[in-house]
Amino acid sequence: MAACLQLNAKSYRAFLSTTSAPKHSAKPARMRCSAASPSKRYSITLLPGDGIGPEVISVAKNVLNLAASFEGIEFKFQEMPMGGAALDLTGVPLPEETLSVAKQSDAVLLGAIGGYKWDNNEKHLKPETGLLKLREGLKVFANLRPATVLPQLVDSSTLKKEVAEGVDLLVVRELTGGIYFGKPRGFGTNEDGAEIGFNTEVYASYEIDRIARVAFETARKRRGKLCSVDKANVLEASMFWRKRVIQIASEYPDVELSHMYVDNAAMQLIRNPKQFDTIVTNNIFGDILSDEASMITGSIGMLPSASLGESGPGLFEPIHGSAPDIAGQDKANPLATILSAAMLLKYGLGEENAAKRIEAAVLDTLNRDFRTGDIYSPGTKLVGCKEIGEEVLKSVDAQVPASV
């Protein structure tokens, strides 16, 4: 079963049943249960990538496997090279075989790509180009990035407690269009003979309509508020974005639509983040605003994401990068990747019980005060990537079975 965003009104219902933001309900671990015999099998492509990618994927894979086993699910994992690791191995950042295996699987779990070693490569030989090609190849245009301030981590937020407490927002980022993909792009010389670099922000009507529908449907399942973020006071592409979003809004009279310029949105996220429910925006603004939103929750190491298309497998990845500054030191926070694995189960495979088991295990681990350095606060236990992963596994294992 592959992740599927059915964007016509008739067949939207299947997707809608799984579009609400993860609800975290911490339940204390009470009894151990044994795994059911496998009855469902899924193939998962693992793309560890670079830097901390392999560290967080190794931990998340174990958590995914254990949580799923309680629901009678068995995985066939296939690990493939991607990003800088693939460049070193094959000379390209997204080998054809990697894309082909990913396309044929039920879901794809990615760590992160990139690093200093490849920073000065030509564009087509950059790890980041491989990631864009992967998203394009899988046609995963809708990137859901939930930012929820967990009560356990309010003190880790860089904002005052009263500002951060209770924040629960979702950025719906358009992922396969806009300036990251627009043409023309490149380097050249202008009429004055000066060297230039240029990119193009361009959106077709169908690209805006489909992401707007995902956002309206998602907002409808949440608190019914959608804020479209653009730069329509300056950019033609944004003026067009706003016009199309307003047109699609007529299909959703029950959703309260507002518009905000991106500079103001960046400021409002820090001033009063609780005003936001669902945000829909283009590729580059969504990239930037979701990193900003992550710090409200305590750390970029906490934010998962799901990227979905109209058909085919979904792509699930933490929103952070390869963090070369801490790579190989067992310092990475794997919770964003673990929560991405929960999104994989929920949005990618429709396996809600296993997803809930992971979410509850993360909360239980935080309740037991285990913290990596990025979310550490005095009085909690500082541990590394592997150790917090072991603690999450214990919490998965110790839960009352959800459906077995």
Ligand SMILES: NC(=O)C1=CN([C@@H]2O[C@H](COP(=O)(O)OP(=O)(O)OC[C@H]3O[C@@H](n4cnc5c(N)ncnc54)[C@H](O)[C@@H]3O)[C@@H](O)[C@H]2O)C=CC1
């Ligand atoms: N999806 C992807 O694979 C992405 C890849 N990148 C690539 O990653 C490389 C590094 O980019 P940066 O701009 O430094 O962004 P980054 O997200 O990798 O790191 C930013 C800061 O956050 C910290 N951080 C990130 N993830 C963390 C985690 N799980 N636990 C604890 N701390 C964490 C890092 O140590 C660093 O100080 C670049 O090559 C960039 O292109 C960047 C963003 C997304």
Ligand SMILES: CC(C)CC(=O)C(=O)O
């Ligand atoms: C590395 C980029 C291609 C993407 C990025 O920063 C992101 O998707 O968050």
Ligand SMILES: [Mg+2]
């Ligand atoms: Mg980013």
